Amino acid sequence: MRGVMMYAAGDVRVEDREMPTIVEPTDAIIKLAASCVCGSDLWPYRGVDTLRRARPMGHEYIGTVTEVGADVTTVKPGDFVVGSFIASDNTCEICAAGYQSRCVHAVGMGAMGTQAEYARIPLADGTLVATPGQPNPELIPSLMAASDVLGTGWFAAVAAEAGPGKTIAVVGDGAVGLCAILAAKQLGAERIIAFSRHADRQALAREFGATDIVELRGDEGAAAVKALTSGYGAHGTVEAVGTQESMWQAIKSTRPGGHVGYVGVSHGVELDGLRLFGSVVHLHGGPAPVRRFLPELIQLIWDRRIDPGKVFDLALPLEQAAEAYRAMDERRATKVLLTL
Amino acid sequence: MRGVMMYAAGDVRVEDREMPTIVEPTDAIIKLAASCVCGSDLWPYRGVDTLRRARPMGHEYIGTVTEVGADVTTVKPGDFVVGSFIASDNTCEICAAGYQSRCVHAVGMGAMGTQAEYARIPLADGTLVATPGQPNPELIPSLMAASDVLGTGWFAAVAAEAGPGKTIAVVGDGAVGLCAILAAKQLGAERIIAFSRHADRQALAREFGATDIVELRGDEGAAAVKALTSGYGAHGTVEAVGTQESMWQAIKSTRPGGHVGYVGVSHGVELDGLRLFGSVVHLHGGPAPVRRFLPELIQLIWDRRIDPGKVFDLALPLEQAAEAYRAMDERRATKVLLTL
Numbered sequence: 001m002r003g004v005m006m007y008a009a010g011d012v013r014v015e016d017r018e019m020p021t022i023v024e025p026t027d028a029i030i031k032l033a034a035s036c037v038c039g040s041d042l043w044p045y046r047g048v049d050t051l052r053r054a055r056p057m058g059h060e061y062i063g064t065v066t067e068v069g070a071d072v073t074t075v076k077p078g079d080f081v082v083g084s085f086i087a088s089d090n091t092c093e094i095c096a097a098g099y100q101s102r103c104v105h106a107v108g109m110g111a112m113g114t115q116a117e118y119a120r121i122p123l124a125d126g127t128l129v130a131t132p133g134q135p136n137p138e139l140i141p142s143l144m145a146a147s148d149v150l151g152t153g154w155f156a157a158v159a160a161e162a163g164p165g166k167t168i169a170v171v172g173d174g175a176v177g178l179c180a181i182l183a184a185k186q187l188g189a190e191r192i193i194a195f196s197r198h199a200d201r202q203a204l205a206r207e208f209g210a211t212d213i214v215e216l217r218g219d220e221g222a223a224a225v226k227a228l229t230s231g232y233g234a235h236g237t238v239e240a241v242g243t244q245e246s247m248w249q250a251i252k253s254t255r256p257g258g259h260v261g262y263v264g265v266s267h268g269v270e271l272d273g274l275r276l277f278g279s280v281v282h283l284h285g286g287p288a289p290v291r292r293f294l295p296e297l298i299q300l301i302w303d304r305r306i307d308p309g310k311v312f313d314l315a316l317p318l319e320q321a322a323e324a325y326r327a328m329d330e331r332r333a334t335k336v337l338l339t340l
Numbered sequence: 341m342r343g344v345m346m347y348a349a350g351d352v353r354v355e356d357r358e359m360p361t362i363v364e365p366t367d368a369i370i371k372l373a374a375s376c377v378c379g380s381d382l383w384p385y386r387g388v389d390t391l392r393r394a395r396p397m398g399h400e401y402i403g404t405v406t407e408v409g410a411d412v413t414t415v416k417p418g419d420f421v422v423g424s425f426i427a428s429d430n431t432c433e434i435c436a437a438g439y440q441s442r443c444v445h446a447v448g449m450g451a452m453g454t455q456a457e458y459a460r461i462p463l464a465d466g467t468l469v470a471t472p473g474q475p476n477p478e479l480i481p482s483l484m485a486a487s488d489v490l491g492t493g494w495f496a497a498v499a500a501e502a503g504p505g506k507t508i509a510v511v512g513d514g515a516v517g518l519c520a521i522l523a524a525k526q527l528g529a530e531r532i533i534a535f536s537r538h539a540d541r542q543a544l545a546r547e548f549g550a551t552d553i554v555e556l557r558g559d560e561g562a563a564a565v566k567a568l569t570s571g572y573g574a575h576g577t578v579e580a581v582g583t584q585e586s587m588w589q590a591i592k593s594t595r596p597g598g599h600v601g602y603v604g605v606s607h608g609v610e611l612d613g614l615r616l617f618g619s620v621v622h623l624h625g626g627p628a629p630v631r632r633f634l635p636e637l638i639q640l641i642w643d644r645r646i647d648p649g650k651v652f653d654l655a656l657p658l659e660q661a662a663e664a665y666r667a668m669d670e671r672r673a674t675k676v677l678l679t680l
Binding site: 267 | 627
């Protein structure tokens with residue numbers, strides 16, 4: 001089968017790889033209906049994360065189950081499924097509390113390699129959620145988004161305690177940030193302030209529910225949020241970038257006692273304890289427990305109540321994965337869908 | 341009147357100071373019934389915090405109102421009152437949400453100097469809470485504790501989401517940590533794990549509700565908590581020290597998705613963003629909004645349902661304040677009550 005390998009920074013190739021097979025009795029094999037490139041795939045692509053050896057890429061996936069291990073009971077061949085980038089048993093105390101991304105039996109994304117025709121998904125019962133039926137093709141991008149960026153943005157909006165009467169700020173106008181805007185809107189936020197400098201992303205931010213756009217960054221950006229909120233700051237802020245500047249922009253945009261939901265994978269972030277102490281915010285984030293939200297998100301998509309697939313502004317065949325990475329790296333695309 | 345001044349690290353003197361007077365129409369003057377030395381007073385005493393000039397000390401207080409400004413309506417001369425170390429209007433949006441320590445009109449503890457016979461309390465209506473009547477002398481230590489260490493420990497336990505069925509760990513066996521144990525117990529925690537190496541503090545921790553004592557620190561201490569909780573970690577942890585080691589001890593003692601309530605004033609703490617991201621804890625803390633909890637805490641003390649005054653293991657007359665500081669600095673006392 002065909003699949004994407006990254007050999008080094010900037011070196012992405014589509015190659016013949018071995019067909020995945022059932023290894024554990026809890027595994028499932030899926031035939032991908034689509035895959036995509038993640039913002040986090042750009043960290044090694046840009047050389048910010050060091051790649052020690054060539055590796056299969058991709059951790060977002062939707063598709064059809066082709067085979068299951070002997071212990072799998074909740075999905076069967078033929079089911080169309082959506083899963084999260086971290087496999088979980090969904091039964092341990094951590095999963096039961098809604099933190100499947102830190103399941104005690106978690107299997108990380110490195111094992112999946114879902115930018116490919118087929119993939120082995122560990123802990124299928126706890127990881128995969130079947131859709132109500134076979135999806136119409138126009139639902140594919142949105143279901144694909146549910147696998148990571150929507151689930152991650154949703155978690156961030158929940159962590160920021162988006163809800164009725166709340167003002168929520170969103171730092172980051174990539175796919176996750178845009179999905180966090182959509183989530184905040186769905187969760188009932190009254191006002192949503194999006195930080196963005198790109199006209200096309202601003203337009204989608206407004207379509208997803210943003211009521212205000214701030215083009216300033218850092219302390220100036222945070223000051224703009226304060227100015228929009230009678231000096232108090234946002235009730236909650238989503239951080240969807242992962243840099244030192246973006247973290248403090250998020251914290252300083254938030255009022256004392258407010259909530260910061262951070263999902264940008266931290267790169268070089270060091271939080272000064274005394275500044276954080278003085279901020280009196282709630283800080284919560286990390287790798288999103290997407291599995292917690294999947295049943296609800298799939299239903300919202302199925303019922304055409306949300307259309308997060310709009311974050312894909314470019315679709316390319318899997319064979320053109322190298323171009324997909326380039327387009328995202330050069331910011332010609334927010335997020336690229338890989339079709340199969 | 342007599343009051344405590346700190347001139348330099350280790351140099352505490354009781355001197356004649358000017359009698360405080362009403363400055364703003366929202367002020368009240370109180371005659372102190374007692375005062376005390378705070379763990380945070382030891383930072384400048386030990387030279388960890390630099391003292392740029394001599395300053396009046398003390399920010400914990402209970403006493404009788406002797407005079408009020410023209411705008412004060414909720415307390416009157418003769419009332420016995422407890423207040424918080426940060427004066428607040430108790431009406432702004434931040435106060436209304438329960439974060440009076442970051443009130444938009446907050447007046448910090450530096451202005452108070454309550455290790456003295458009299459003190460001026462700004463924003464009296466939003467800061468002071470009158471007791472149901474004149475307290476019996478045996479209630480003085482507990483009411484004194486409510487002014488800071490109990491309110492701070494209570495906030496930390498609330499931030500750690502102590503409640504029925506929960507396992508709560510407490511880092512720090514000073515007065516705040518001990519009060520956090522009492523708070524966790526009152527809030528219904530099922531199991532309370534106290535970190536402590538001192539026999540007398542361990543005894544009080546158990547009296548306040550601790551079910552387990554861990555003498556190890558740092559990563560070993562956190563591992564011990566994991567071992568006591570089927571490998572998961574505590575549901576919530578209180579951090580009441582403020583050092584790099586204690587912060588990570590608290591974070592690592594907590595399960596993914598759990599809550600860390602931190603109230604130790606951060607000294608040299610730097611939180612690595614990626615480690616924090618991976619922990620998936622909720623982190624919340626800062627200067628405690630003691631005012632939020634005062635009415636409830638005063639009633640619990642008045643009804644003899646809690647006895648936080650036990651954290652005072654030494655009482656000295658105000659005139660012996662220098663010895664009070666020495667006793668706490670040399671760990672001969674956990675917390676010293678200054679009598680008047």
